[in-house]
Amino acid sequence: MDLVLTLITAPNSGALSEGMIETATAALRANGAETGEMRWLATGEACDLFFTGVTCEAAEKALENCDIAADKVVQITEGRAKKLLIADMDSTMVTGETLDELADFAGVKDRVAAITARAMNGELDFEAALDERVGLLAGMSVAMLDEAWKRVEYTGGARTLVATMRTNGAFAALVSGGFDFFTSAVRRELGFDFDQANVLLTDDGKTLTGKVQKPVLDRQAKVDALETLAAQNGITVADAIAVGDGANDLQMISLAGTGVAFHAKPSVQAQARIRINHGDLTALLYLQGYARDQFVEA
Template sequence: MDSQDNPAKQARADRPQLSSMRSGSFLSDHQQYRSPLQPDSHAHFGIDTVIEDLQGARLSPPKSFSPFNGVPGKDDPPPRIVEGLSHDFSHPNCAPPRGTASQRIIATLMYKTKSSSPHHHPRLNSSSTSNIPANFAPTTNPDNFPLEAPPAVEPESLDNIYGSYISPMCITSFLHLMSAFPLPKGVTETTSSHRCLDDPEHPLVVELTLSPAPSTDYLSLADLRKHELIYRFEREWNVDVVLQADTLWRRYPRLVVFDMDSTLITQEVIDLLAATITNPPDLAAKVADITHRAMLGELEFDAAFRERVTLLKDLPATIFEQLRPALDVTKGVPQLIKALKKLGIKTAVLSGGFLPLTSWLAKELGIDYAHANEVVISDAGRLTGEVLGRIVGKERKQELLLEIAKKENVPLEQVIAVGDGANDLLMLGTAGLGVAWNAKPLVQMEASARLNGDSLLDLLYLVGFMREEIEMLTI
């Protein structure tokens, strides 16, 4: 009796057999129950597809395999992507060989929102109102004729072409720039990866990891930060470039030290004090000029400060209380201090201003340490024009940073210092990371990092926090 005449035998024949199950799978045998997957460059493969494709695969001709190091060679085929998962094989996250140290470098590119608005470009909106032809002299008087050609117009920023943010072209240009620097001996290529720390569509902050860093035998990190090519790139793309060695200490600071005037607040306190004196009428302008020259490094800070305090003689001591409401705290400072406290990071303000206002502001913001100058007050309750003790200038700020770090048992590699003036340079140079905040030109060039933005909260990007993490810390 054949199978057609025996229903039981027919049923057994229709059952899946063990041998067929061993050679495939239910999903493989029933592809009609899911949509067909076209293996093109944009396809995403499910995990079952990846596993099934490995069944019966053979290598012909056989070849030897080198140990996997996390970065496939340039001739290797592109990796298959598991559905729902992805991996950037260019990311140099593999540990270095045993007995060696990592040589990665972190480059944080931050768009200068303060110096340029995405919606306003002067050259786009400018129009000439002159009726004088371009080939005519600007004057008919030979004595006034210019002896030199007028300065060239500032070249248009590339972000005006590619977008007012950290565009893909900006990142590509930066990687091309970094490829110009010599690599360590024995290394032929650099691997890189990047993270958008704020907005994946139009990021203003992008963190790039390059491995290895340029050879320190040719160019130290300090010299690389000051390199003319980096400076030109910043001007062309309207960004700040912050270069840091990728070390454990970069991600875990334990002490942040701030200057006060033009850093934690937007004003210079001594200028505010001088503005309250109406006689002589030009006093405020004189004090402001001395302040400006001292911040530029043209005058010795200690002597300049004593000279300005002398001009404030006979002001009532109550002036410090009266000025409290006038202090304009820099945008992002309250949120930054709150975030640092949540992270268990100690904070300090080292000010070349006046202790009554510095102590009050530190208490208001929740800053742990406050140091500033103490003025002498007469029995009549007025300023005598003298300063008690040492001036909190550049040397004293450096000493106070070292004292606080020692007291808190914090290595200098885990200290961040932020300031804007020439009297902050020693402090910035002593800390593991010295940040010039909207600083004077000399400080911009000498500091290990520079930020020119609207909010001091941007400081958290330099230690690798993403925007959503910063928002969690500031709630």
């Protein structure tokens, strides 16, 4: 069987039923697929259904109208376990937007958050939106970075995703349009091999100037990082899994062998082929064929 459908529901929910699997199976068969083995990756949470006889595109179309409250991901079976993880940070590896939290200390969170939402949905130019938001932080004490960091929470499954992939020989990279103060902390705590982000400029290391070091790391920088890290690790971009939620992640997601829109903004959902809206970050392990009993808990 050369193709696999992975069904994923919320962690520990037990929501994935035999009936849901039967519905998906029937939809594939009705459109000419020959189905084979069904394998539980985590009972009641995630499973693989192997099949052949149709294209990925035809299978996805067949599943579009299935009334299944689960993430439905169709892939080629061969090569699904990846050797490079490249991940966005804000609203992906961490639950919120670190710039928005920083802006809260300057009393401008609502203004900054509104710009962030539009930029991440692709409605504003990323660099111009970043400059405008950071400009509102001019004069803020650098000490507030530490205070903002205390509010950061990791997305469910973040530690397990990184630990499991690294234990199995993958290189893990955190590439963000946010700031290196936060990415370096996330890298250390979650065990990433590499991080890359923008740099906030300061006045004598004590106060923020309201400016970002140029050139700004934008969507192209994420693509460049993917290509460079793949080459440095002796692999191709097809051997990478990329994950993000914002418009500045779309090119990276499109280029990677497995590109995942994770609880993403509407414009990203509309363009990404693989979308995770039910599962947490361990969904990226299920997509690669890892069963729960193979997860490494950091």
